Amino acid sequence: MLDIRLIRESPDVIRRDLAKRNAPEKAKLLDDVIRWDKEWREALANADALKRRRNEITRQIAEAKKAGKATDKLRKEAADLPKRIDALDTKIDALAVNIRDGLLRLPNLLHESVPVGKDDTENVEVAKWGTPRKFAFELKPHGELLEALGGADFERARKIAGAGFLYLLGDLVRLDQALLQFALDYMIKQGFTAVFPPFMMRRAAYEGVVDLADFENVMYKIEGEDLYLIATSEHPMGAMFMDEVIDDGRLPIRLTGIATQFRREIGGHGVDTKGLFRMHQFNKIEQFVFCRPEDSWTWHEKLRANGEAIYRALEIPYRVVNVCTGDIGTVAAKKYDIEAWFPRQKKYGEVISCSNCTDYQARRLNIRAGKVGGDKFIPHTLNSSAIATSRGIVAVLENYQQADGSVTVPRVLRTFMGGQKDIRPPWEKG
RNA sequence: GCGGGGAUCGCCUAGCCUGGUAGGGCGCGGGGUUGCUAACCCCGUGCGCUCUGCGCUCGGGGGUUCAAAUCCCCCUCCCCGCGCCA
Numbered sequence: 001m002l003d004i005r006l007i008r009e010s011p012d013v014i015r016r017d018l019a020k021r022n023a024p025e026k027a028k029l030l031d032d033v034i035r036w037d038k039e040w041r042e043a044l045a046n047a048d049a050l051k052r053r054r055n056e057i058t059r060q061i062a063e064a065k066k067a068g069k070a071t072d073k074l075r076k077e078a079a080d081l082p083k084r085i086d087a088l089d090t091k092i093d094a095l096a097v098n099i100r101d102g103l104l105r106l107p108n109l110l111h112e113s114v115p116v117g118k119d120d121t122e123n124v125e126v127a128k129w130g131t132p133r134k135f136a137f138e139l140k141p142h143g144e145l146l147e148a149l150g151g152a153d154f155e156r157a158r159k160i161a162g163a164g165f166l167y168l169l170g171d172l173v174r175l176d177q178a179l180l181q182f183a184l185d186y187m188i189k190q191g192f193t194a195v196f197p198p199f200m201m202r203r204a205a206y207e208g209v210v211d212l213a214d215f216e217n218v219m220y221k222i223e224g225e226d227l228y229l230i231a232t233s234e235h236p237m238g239a240m241f242m243d244e245v246i247d248d249g250r251l252p253i254r255l256t257g258i259a260t261q262f263r264r265e266i267g268g269h270g271v272d273t274k275g276l277f278r279m280h281q282f283n284k285i286e287q288f289v290f291c292r293p294e295d296s297w298t299w300h301e302k303l304r305a306n307g308e309a310i311y312r313a314l315e316i317p318y319r320v321v322n323v324c325t326g327d328i329g330t331v332a333a334k335k336y337d338i339e340a341w342f343p344r345q346k347k348y349g350e351v352i353s354c355s356n357c358t359d360y361q362a363r364r365l366n367i368r369a370g371k372v373g374g375d376k377f378i379p380h381t382l383n384s385s386a387i388a389t390s391r392g393i394v395a396v397l398e399n400y401q402q403a404d405g406s407v408t409v410p411r412v413l414r415t416f417m418g419g420q421k422d423i424r425p426p427w428e429k430g
Numbered sequence: 431g432c433g434g435g436g437a438u439c440g441c442c443u444a445g446c447c448u449g450g451u452a453g454g455g456c457g458c459g460g461g462g463u464u465g466c467u468a469a470c471c472c473c474g475u476g477c478g479c480u481c482u483g484c485g486c487u488c489g490g491g492g493g494u495u496c497a498a499a500u501c502c503c504c505c506u507c508c509c510c511g512c513g514c515c516a
Contacts, residue, residue, distance in 0.1 A: 041479065048478095048485040055451090055485085058497050062450045071496080078496040202507095226506095245440055247458090371440095374459045374475075 001103045001364040007033060017109050020116050021325045026106060033102040040095040047088035054081045104212070108360040110325065111297075111334040117324030123337065124324065129308065130317030132341045133399060139344045140405075142397040143275035146172065148405060150426045152276070164280035171423040175396065175409070176283065176389045178416035180258060183285040183310055183387040187256035190306060192287065195257045197236035200227040205239040208365040211330065217265045233257030234383040237288040238361060246369040251379060252291035252299065256386065259284060275394060277349075282390035289382045290367070293359065296380035300334065300356040303384040307338045307352040310387055313412045316395050317341035319348050333358045340395040351391045354384035 007014060011034060018027045057078045064071045115124045146152035151172030157165040168176055188194055206219070206228050215221075220229040230236055237255050246253070260283050276282070287306060289299050304320065311318045323335040332355035339348035359378040362368075370376035400408040406424045409417060 044478080044485085045480055051485060054496080058450075061496055065450085075496050081496085247440085371458050371475095 107330040115324045118326040120327045123321035127320040137403045178413040192254040192256035229262040233259035233286045255288040257286040276390040284388040285386040352385040
């Protein structure tokens with residue numbers, strides 16, 4: 001949510017930004033918001049004047065009664081006021097709702113370094129690491145490989161829950177846990193506090209962290225309860241300090257969430273539909289930071305560096321893209337995607353998304369920082385994956401596949417798997 | 431699920447019965463005083479606006495009234511006990 005004061009004082013700054021996004025409907029919305037705000041302030045001033053008069057009369061009646069004088073005349077004037085005040089208040093409330101809705105739909109201001117582009121094909125590569133391995137054999141789709149290794153049962157999962165779910169089995173469960181353990185340990189070493197959050201949230205809290213459309217498209221609702229399953233641990237971590245004033249001595253607050261998360265909408269189909277690239281349920285270690293506004297760009301680079309470090313440690317080639325205006329969405333001021341190399345698809349695919357939301361998310365959540373009784377400011381929020389094990393597993397399976405059908409365990413994960421060096425079909429074990 | 435108690439400024443709390451400017455303490459910020467740390471005194475400390483001023487704010491919504499934290503109705507959430515339970 002943008003600051004209404006910025007919209008009043010510098011609408012042209014916002015107009016230029018919306019032009020970069022090529023979003024004429026948002027520019028129109030901006031004009032609507034400006035108009036509603038002007039009407040709102042006028043109506044508010046009028047209502048306040050009437051309320052002032054009402055309060056004066058009320059006070060006079062109190063004094064007259066105390067002095068034993070007649071109050072008939074005053075009462076007559078006062079009786080007329082409520083109706084006029086109500087009419088204005090109704091108008092003020094309606095305008096305020098419009099303004100709020102409009103503000104929720106206007107996107108964040110972009111950082112100047114965000115490239116202009118129409119969609120994800122125009123994201124700009126800013127870094128690249130590792131050399132994709134050459135394979136002398138034909139790679140199996142990771143879904144088939146999983147089944148051959150006895151690591152997943154898709155059919156029985158479909159039987160009991162439908163597409164988009166799976167039974168993860170045997171060594172693959174261990175691999176999943178090892179990835180989580182490794183990333184969590186890494187984040188803790190960076191000074192982040194581990195968070196195991198609620199997996200469900202009430203609607204009021206959820207409205208602070210997602211777009212309204214997401215309730216229809218993304219969120220699972222618990223029937224008969226005011227609860228939604230979390231779509232990422234970014235949500236409960238962001239909402240954690242909702243409606244609070246954070247003592248600025250506590251900043252920066254660095255959190256790393258570990259959670260299972262749930263999404264209804266799992267997107268379109270591509271290569272290798274069977275598998276765990278897009279799931280209704282997956283595990284993720286997440287990074288989240290609340291910081292001072294002047295520090296957020298430094299933090300953005302640090303979160304990106306953490307994500308890169310994790311994939312480098314896994315020895316999986318990746319590249320980093322600066323996400324362009326057509327792909328960045330409404331909340332982030334700047335977003336890096338880290339894309340791992342997927343040799344089967346012969347392309348880089350998103351495994352980490354790293355955003356600086358500046359004050360946009362915190363304002364919406366009504367989070368302030370500073371000294372109570374002193375000056376306050378809106379802290380900046382940032383979030384990034386550290387590892388999502390669904391896609392992390394796919395990246396490992398594809399990059400570490402061997403000609404004999406086994407999969408080598410990345411070196412850094414072995415201590416989390418009891419020293420195990422590779423994953424083989426169960427019948428090959430001694 | 432049953433019974434009871436609560437929600438007032440960042441935190442703690444008074445006010446509610448009996449309607450008439452929401453008070454105090456802590457914490458925090460600023461100033462003063464004092465040879466140190468301390469103690470003490472004064473001012474400030476929610477949100478909004480067309481900002482010397484005014485309006486709003488007592489969990490939310492409705493009602494009664496010239497006037498509601500206070501009276502009436504509905505709802506939400508939290509806590510305690512009992513029951514059930516990994």
